[in-house]
Amino acid sequence: MPELPEVETVRRGLVDVMEGARIDHVVLSRPDLRFPLPERFAERLAGKRIEALGRRAKYLLADIEGGLVLAMHLGMSGSFRIESPQGAVVPGVFAHPRSAERLHDHVRFALTTRDGADASVVFNDPRRFGYMSLIEREGFDTHPHFSGLGIEPTGNALSGAALAPFFAGRTAPLKAVLLDQKVIAGLGNIYVCEALWRARLSPRRASGTIVRKDGTASQRLVRLAEDIRATIADAIAAGGSSLRDYRQADGSLGYFQHSFAVYGREDEPCKRDDCRGVVRRIVQSGRSTFFCPVCQR
DNA sequence: CAAGCGACCTGACGGC
DNA sequence: TGCCGTCAGGTCGCTT
Known part of the structure; x- marks a missing residue:
């Protein structure tokens, strides 16, 4: 999916249309995505105003008038687009390749919309790993999808000290722990690879080895936290362009236009100055990991 | 409990 | 041209 930076980019693309808008009606093509859609999904939203469009980890959260939160997850292939009544894609938002459009x-x-214009926001998801749920705002934090979520990597909360308890004593490789949404919420396969490269840490290193014996963060863990935050901040600033099917405002299709240091660069030279390494691809828990075996230790 | 792995689903791409 | 294998941004749930 879309990892956190892409979800944030989607949010920014939708916010002007959705915030303050009234939902006139909801049309479903089927009763389920990854999971069944909530009971009476369309009926519960019809006529309600969207008070705010936020994000937590990889979830988009629409605050609905009357105390509901509409939580939307894009899975691997979910996307939104905005249509005007004429069916035109509003520029600058998110769209799929034309062949898969509908x-x-x-x-x-x-x-x-709050300006009185008609518009539709359409969720498209070929693989259907995405899902939507309706949650009472009261008690939202105890909902199974959200109660276990870890630290947001966008703010001050992510620090070596905050991570240390999750790393202490763990034999699992750094790659696995950083992908764990209960530890840091929002990282995915691409940005974990990128952050570990930035931190010069091997994805295979046992997580417990960057914690001191007394359970506090080592300098390496402190730096890792900083590098994760920088990686995510840069990706958001770049517009979350890790998506193959992200379309630019002018309609041109981008393809991994964000220049990754390691992701997708197997057999290519390491981009670190003075490093002669070559990027390698390995498989960890069934997923590709890219890293430089020379400078990442 | 931690860790690993298959399952879910569709489409794109490369090799033959 | 077509068929087959492999791979893809995620996460859930079962097995060791």
């Missing part, structure tokens, strides 16, 4: 449209929110 085939996997699953949810359509027909809106009246």
Whole structure:
């Protein structure tokens, strides 16, 4: 999926249309995505105003008038696009390659924006790993999807001290622990690889080895926390362009335009100055890891 | 409990 | 041209 930077980019693309808009009706193409859609999903949203569009980890969260939160997860292949009544894609937002434009449209929110214009926000998801749920705002934090979520990597909360308890004593490789949403919420396969390169740490290193014996963070863990934050901040600033099917405002299709240091660069030279290493690809818990075996230790 | 792995689903791409 | 294998941003749940 879209990892956190991509979800944040999607949020920014949707916020002007969705915030303050009224949901006139909701059209579903099927009763389920990855999970069944909530009971009476369309009925519970129709006529309600969207008070705010936020994000937590990789979830988009729409605060709905009356105390509900609409939580939306993009899975691996989910995307949104905005349509005007004429069916035109509003520039600057998120869109799929034209060939797939409508085939996997699953949810359509027909809106009246706060300016009184008609617009639709359409959720498209070929693989259907995405999902939506409706949660009472009261007690939101205890909901199974959210109660266990770890630290947001966008703010001051992510620090070596905060990470230390999750790393202490763990034999699992750094790659696995950083992918664990209960530890840091929002990292995915690409940005874990990138952050570990930035921190010069091997994805295979046992997580417990960057914690001191007394359980506090080592300097390496402190730096890792900083490097994760920098990696995510840079990716958000770049517009979360790790998506193959991200479309630029002018309609041109981007393809991994963010220049990754290691992800997808197997057999290519390490980008670190003065490093002669070559990027390697290995498989960890069934997923590709890219790293430089020379400068990442 | 931690850790590993298959499952879920569709599409794109490379090799033959 | 077509068929087959492999791979892809995630996460859930079962097995060791």
